[in-house]
Amino acid sequence: MSKDLRITNNKFIDQTTRISFKFDGKTLYGFKGDTLASALLANNIHLVGRSFKYHRPRGIMACGSEEPNAIVQVGSDASMTEPNTRVTEIELYEGLEATSQNCWPSVNFDIGAINNFFSPLIPAAFYYKTFMWPANFWKLYEYFIRKSAGLGKSPTKPDKDIYDHRYLHCDVLVVGGGISGIMAAKTAAKNNLNTVLIDDKINLGGTTLFQQNECFKINNTYSNEWLKKEIESLNSLKNLTIKTRTSLAAYHSYNYLLARENLTDHLDINEKKDKVRQRLWKIRAKKVIISTGAMERPLIFNNNDRPGIMLSSSIKKYIDYYGVKCGQKISLFTNNDSAYETAISLNNSGVNVNSVIDIRDKTNSIIVKQAEELGIKIHWKSSIVNTNGYKKINSIEIMKLTDDGAAVVGEKIKEQCDCLGISGGWTPRVHLFTQSGGKLKFRDEDNVFLPDKSELDQISIGSCNGDFELDDVIKNSVTLTNKFLNVDNNDYENLEIISSKETTKKNIWLLPSDKLLSKAKQFLDFQNDSTANDIKLALREGFKSIEHVKRYTTTGMATDQGKLSNMHALGIIAETAGVKMGELGTTTFRPPYTPLTFGAIVGRNVGEFFDITRKTPIHDWHVENKAEFENVGQWKRAWYYPKKNESMHDAVQRESKAARDSAGMLDASTLGKIDIQGTDASEFLNRVYTNAWSKLEIGKCRYGLMLNEDGMVYDDGVTTRLGENHYIMTTTTGGAANVLSKLEDYLQTEWPELDVYLTSVTDQFATISICGPNSKKILTKVIPDLDLSDKEFPHMSFKNASINNIKCRVMRISFTGEHSYEINIQSSFGKSVWEKCFEAGKEFNITPYGTETMHLLRAEKGFIITGQDTDGTMTPVDLQMDWIISKKKYDFIGKRSLYRSDTIRDDRKQLVGLITEDPKEVLEEGAQIVSEINKKPVEMLGHVTSSYFSPNLNKSIALAVVKNGKNLKGHKMFVPMKNKTINVTITDSVFLDKDNKRLNA
Amino acid sequence: MKNKYSIFSLIKNAFSYHENWQRAWRDPEPKKEYEAIIIGGGGHGLATAYYLAKKHNMKNIAVLEKGWIGGGNTGRNTTIIRSNYLWDASAGLYDHALKIWEGLSQELNYNVMFSQRGVMNLAHNLQDVRDLKRRTHANRLNGIDAVWLNTDEVKKFCPIINTSPNIRYPVLGGTLQRRAGTARHDAVAWGYARGADAMGVDIIQNCELKGIKRNGNSVEGIETTKGFIKTKKIGVVAAGHSSVIASMVDLKLPLESKPLQALVSEPVKPIIDTVVMSNAVHAYVSQSDKGELVIGAGTDAYVSYTQRGSHDVVEGTLKAILELYPIFSRMKMLRQWGGIVDICPDASPIISKTHIKGLYFNCGWGTGGFKATPGSGDLFAHTIANDEPHKLNADFNINRFVSGDLVDEHGAAAVAH
């Protein structure tokens, strides 16, 4: 690195530890504590990027998150590379690789710069006005536009890093560890408030940390030394948690804030591995103190975007904090006092300051005096009308301003320089305040928006609240904090503060030039290349609101979200339209404050943790026996059990046949189970199901259909009466949670008078269903002492039993139409009982089957599956289940809706069966059904809801909903597929064992 | 007559340093009376005005906007345009819109950047597959260019999707509509505004509706922050605020206004050149011409007019994005925002007369209104001009909530057994 740009006596950078890094392929060196920005500057590299639209050379401009120009691609590994990263926020580490973006072939020679030549042709929003002919060419135009747009490159392989979340609840959150934040945090913690202080920098202290200037003293010591002691004193406070490298991303209502802590980005490549890269803190604070400071404004003048033109305060930080000279011959351009701090710092570090160009008439604040005493030349009441140097500024042109500041006069002075510091005053960082819903007020004297009313328990202190001078910052912060926390901290009473006072204020949003304004290039949004002329064009074309201008010119929409440009945009709009800035309002600042990685937002909820996985008590057996699984809601359900290289079709055919020929077994544990007790249990069921329940005998089971109030089928299942006031209800797997909360809702809000208690017992029981002609024989082996005779234990009834002294409930119910039983045993023994049944069934070739076979078997019997054969638009009548609607009952959920003018129509879509002309042809589920194929537009009468090849009927069968279907039995229909038409006939929806003989076989 | 936009007008104006461009639209004070007044200067409202003037020769009309045109959901949405809806009524409505989109830039002489990059809906479980295939078949028979893709074809069409069978909810296939795509939201509002203004339509911004004056059962005019304006026809296209306006005439609508959030990443070079939606895992994404990933999140369950939603919704969406696109983990969220969407119980819109003569409502577009903008405007204009619906919006009347003849576009209830 060029030694002459480093000053040696520096407290913050460890100049003994040299770090090597790569920029655009070139190996360079910096020191521990450097940012990539300071290291590049120390290597005399200003040019790091090209602008978005004109590809103009752009250099480092700032030293923090407001940097608009210097954004790079970090890393080259396809999975670890990161686009659009600010060099000012990258801590230097061994092995860092960074490359310039948006330029080709290189940042020094960029073909895209041709755009700059065409710039007269492409003013703001030009694309709305062209690329329209020929019409179908937009695709082509767009292809090139897209290629030229974008900045960095997305990774192309999955991220290897780990991200994490942590919830944090505190009494007081202080955002920003500058002087006011530090004092506030100390005050809070000392008063036994559980306090958290966060700052996005490596260390606390803000700009005061390196403010060593005669004009800023506290109790006769330099402000930085005084603050150093304050920071040390924080360590002793046990109620205080300090988080550095932690940037506040979003401030939501109810004092819910998100902060991103960087844990490994600053580490050497080899140290990063297996550590959490970023942690997102989800903070819930009782009170929030915002002390986020202020940002320096640029000045808007002709060619103000050249590499080497930087914010004055940044130049100061580079010299005072990083010990880096941004140039050897530096000029400063300002409308306020702060540039003189920079001048003095530079001077003290032996950097030659050409001159300060100040748009104000002479002012006599002590800091200006100090600068003059140091012999620094000042051009009063002057402006820079142009700058020269393509890839790096080499000279500026200075002229006198007229009294009204609207024009420049007199001779043009040319001044050589290799760096220009600009200072347009300060903008309070009110972003978080507005994010939280706070309203802003405008202060005319120095054109700043300040926090006004807020809905939340929060305050802003320090320069983000409009205090820009040391004594104001301290005095007001202390008063505000004490009042806000309702404490009385006198640590900071009668401090002796020396602080230079700014005596003259003057601001010109758009500085005049000797050039015709419309010919000049005054940049506002450096990254998006929007200029003052673009703003004026927008206004000329009738875009008046700031939101319109912003969108039309894209000002403030770049990755810096207009941190540096928004105020000037507003200012120029106000000046041009002749309105007061305060009345113009401002654009809304939206979260996040600085761009936030998707990874941090998602945390560890990736891969296996993307969503919950629920498993049945018998899950392991299914795995051991090579089941394929189906995702049903969050459940993993056995789908089918393929034997060695058996296809799904073959497996399902085998399982289905076995279940009807001999015996099959199904893990039905996922069905929802709700225990219902209470004296009004029966009445409750009467109200929630369509059918009647009062007369159901104890020990008997009944199928129930549940509707929504809109009359549409919602859920179904078998409910068993266990006792006088005791039922167990089963629901669909996916419906379980919703049904329970729906029932609770009715109980608590509509029918509080009912004495009913609902308890979910879904996970208490493993449910094993054994079906088929041999099911009885098998169950006898498993539960010998249970009388299974049809007389004692008929279909739709239940018995208490026990297996090896473990109690269980056995229901004789069937979803397959076969003679079958359902064993409900406490989950811990589910697997064991399953294995027992499997053993007992071996001699009968008992076959475990999964959800697919279950679906097939029930379809043979025409049993519906809610959600598959219904879609929220089917009533029980549509399903031709009129029998389940009690005519006697006065009311039940959804009853009234069944009698609306549309729901009583006779020609609604109704559930029917479909038989294909070719019995081998299996219809596609979802296929549409029509009566005439040649009619255009063809009228769709319905669709196929379930379709299978039935091994037991040896033909294809399907369930479908068809308009007026119940009156069309025997009619021929067509199922038009993409490349053929399938002939079908409408039939009854029960294909097998219409008279239910098998139930008692 | 406005000067025409073209490459030539750009060159011509370049010589005068773009000093001579005309206003895109005037900024008039409201007249005493209008033939009709459209409440709401979003895309739908401006389009309605445009077609009233263009097709129904109603030129003495005004569009009332309480803020700035296009500042509501038009400027906040993720600009997806498609017509692959399930029911005939919806398919008719949305495909009508899609056909207009295809020639809109030329029609308006304003580049709305309608980009037919295709929209793909993914299936993640067996019921998804049934539902999406059902939709694909219905679309095909309705003349809509939807095709079913198996997992490999999905991968081929959009290579960055993680189609591994080992992820939590593997991609089992998807349905693709190639004519679908995206457009530039602001341009739609501005283009219609410019077009309507050229035909004499008054676009009145920063003017809020305060009340609706009635004589018996017909409207007589409106009270606004700029005074009373006489009119016999009022078309309300106020999206999230529809219920607020309805309450001015004691009308209740079957609507709930909920927060809908969206976000964009920082811009990057082209990485995904189509639109991919996944209802099952709740994520949809496209890439803007500027290079930003445009990502739509879900709605919150509660009513809110704050244009802010809860963080969990955003987290849930990005979770799904990373499940499908693990390569985006290091991409950064640049900006996040919310809109207020008015949702009907059947997830279909209302374009309808009301029992009050001269009062018309166009609302209930929920999360998907942008795609319908031109069609919605055209049909609403027809309804207002003729005091009766066009056959394409006849099914979208308010009365369907009484009869029960809903147009349920939730898709299948997806209750698993």
Next chain:
Amino acid sequence: MFLINCPYCGERDQSEFTAGGEAHIVRPKQPTELSDDQWAEFLFMRKNIKGIQFERWSHAHGCRKWFNMVRDTSNDKIHAVYKMGEKPPIK
């Protein structure tokens, strides 16, 4: 994320709750007596107020109790919560 004061469990994060829409829409005692219009009014029509709204919430992941909330939908400020069956504390 709201911070909701469950009338039974105290202050909890919004993620523990589910929203149940407009409150005090009593299910008609005799639905069969109603016209289609009146039934539709109960079923679908909502005030959807901008401003002070009375609504139902459930502490779904806590005590599973439903309760009422008074919330200003124009700024999401929660003014009060009260148990089912109780009179609204605010007019």
Next chain:
Amino acid sequence: MLNYNSPIKDQKEYSEIKISEVEPTLKLNLRGKKRDFITKIGKELSIIPPSDPNTSSGNEKFNILWLSPDEWLLYSNDKIDLKNTTLLEEKLFNEVSKSKIGSIANVTDHWIMLNVNGKNTFDLLSTGCPFNFNNFKNSKNAVTQTLINHIDVILHNKDLNNLNLFVRRSFSNHLWSWLNDSSRFF
């Protein structure tokens, strides 16, 4: 003989965190609004179901956790002989449900009980739980129902940095691996 089968056959140790399944303990869900319900339970178990929210009561044998104004979870401290889980259930069922003053449901296997202890216990939970533990962690026998990584849990604060966590069986496996994954970073 039937084999007992638990979804979690493991216990793990990390820096200042220990996680293990505690099985098998008897768990009953108690529901009731009437006063006689409270007194009856009190009589049968010599523990009064707490009426204060988020609290528990107990003796050497049992704990009763407040779940809602009319719902409690009873669980035994000792591992119990599974064959007898139903004895107390039936007894209470007859006393309460049959005598129409409430409801009793056996949830022994519905809930899996984990024990988490060690200094980092609450930091671990805070990686996925929005609940504010600041007061909870210092109040012995405090109870709360909340979410950990979107999974419903009941937490019973037994002692300083030592709590019992109840999670539904079908979720337990997932929560277990999530807790373990999270523990790696302490």
